[in-house]
Amino acid sequence: MLYHTLKKEFLLILRNQHALIVLFVMPTLFIIIMSLALQNTYANKYDVKLNIGVQSESNASAFGAFMDKLNQNQFFNFRLIENETVIEEALSTKTYDFILSMTPNFMENIVKNEEASIQIISRSDVAYQQVAFLKQFLSLKMAEMVIENFSTVLNLKSATQASFEEKITHTYLLKDNHPTQITSVQHSVPSWLIFSMFFILIPISNTFINEKNFGTMDKLRSMNIPLSGVMLGKFIPYFVMNQLQVFCMLLVGMYLLPLLGGDALVIQGSLFLLMLISAVVSIAAISFALSIATISNSSEMATILGGTSNIMLSALGGIMVPKIVMPKLMQDISEISPMSWALDSFLEVIVNGGSFGDIQHALFKLLTFALCFFSLAYLILKYRRD
């Protein structure tokens, strides 16, 4: 009986094209898009520089050296512009992100410690952080120029800001003191994998609600089928589908993303622990899906109820926005989301190479979550039967 029940459920899933898109195509696309989009953020690289137009009446040779110094960076691209340039037009056409207007004889006055200032002009929609960073950058470069000039006068070897920066490095220290570089793929793959695993709710609820709304559930109830058999018949195929998702998404991260110019997924920890986490996450996702399916009367209701819950849990759980960029309060709130527990476990193994001890607490919370929702689904079904 179990064989034919599993066969039936597998056929129903495989012939449900919408479900397959949600389960496999959606996470693949999310992983590719988000990994490539966040690639530079994680790698500390900046491909796109902000364009800064500079208006000045300073002495050409001294100012030229200052401009060269300004352009020794990976964030800004400084260019001299004519004083007659219409600033409003240059900004509104986005030719420049900022325009710097310097007081006359700016360089000479700076070195002499006389009155010199820079006015930063921008559109109103630029991020405040960009303005703050530009101000800090300019003040550092001005200080460097002063120190260099002072050093030249005293015939001293100057220490530039650039050389100070080179002395500051950043290393991610992992288990066993093994240093590595975290990539966006290591965050995107588990994140969108968890998201799609919880979306198993769509095919489960569709099948369940069709059985309820058509006469199939009545037919099954009029036969000698124990409720545990019905529940198990649902649980196993979807568990297998979840594991297939894990397998496929890991392959996407390892082999497809590098072909598209992204980093390859590197798993620091044990594959066995990865399988254990995916099994527990699957149990939690299916239990949650079963409870939504049992309380919903229509596919629309299940899609709205389940879809909204999943999106809320993922937004809170650091799936859509990494928890590291959340403020402290939001990070604390994210701890209530089972997707956060799942993501922490995956990241612990994939990025940190963590052991069972490091993930056991999160797995316990996921299993408790699963037990609560599975019991809820079972009791509702049993109550309706009796």
Add this chain to the structure above:
Amino acid sequence: MAIHITHLLKRYSKNVVLDHLDLSIKQGSIFGLLGPNGAGKTTLVSILNFLIPKDAGKITILGHDWDKNQKEIKSLCSLVPQSYAFYPTLSAYENLEFFGALHGLKHKDLSRQIAYALEMTALEKYRHKRAESFSGGLKRRLNIAIGLLNNPKILYLDEPTVGIDPQSRHYILNVIKKINQSEGTTIIYTSHYMDEIEYLCDDIAILDHGKIMFHQSKEELMKNDHIATLHLSDESQKEINLYENYDALVDVFCEIKEKSLHVKELQLPKNSLEDLFLSLTKKELRD
């Protein structure tokens, strides 16, 4: 008796749906259950199939106590619900294979029963087509085929011809007769179509307001249905059964003439089951 029900009571809140209902259904018969919407037909079939609990009363099905022998009763009966009880994206064969396996059938037994169900419903050439591509008639036949898989002693058919063309309807009615005759299966048939019930059923009951308003064999019904009543001028009345022939008429009219009486009123027999149904259940619209 296939089914024996005494004082069956079912309430939904304060609304009494089955009101101390008594009913006996003969084994091997085709029992037609008629009733307007909301009469309690589906509730009765649902209770008999353990889909909803009863509030009071005693039910015995094929000698088994409903309260104690649920498992035995379920294995002897089969329900064909009014809505389609199958998976549209599976083929006819895959559906039959799944439901057959749920009945505990394996290997050769399963194949044999699937072949039997397909043959009885003439679905052999559609066996590998998905149910979602079927016409209404084919879907109804697949519904019935699934109901035949466990060779039931009692087959419940809840309005099995709703929404199909006359040809498919005629075919399905004949299939039901065939199942009854070849296997001796007791058929419990609910429908709104009086002609189907008249054509198909040996025993007919009309249910309304949770009570059996009428229960007779078709033979009795036909006999009663052919009684003409003459109201005479001396306030007496004569009943004449026209079921066999019209000879009785001659005798009665001779007697009336001899006594020099007049016929004040002649009540002709009810024409059809539909007239009987409407006279019992009244003509007002139901929800």
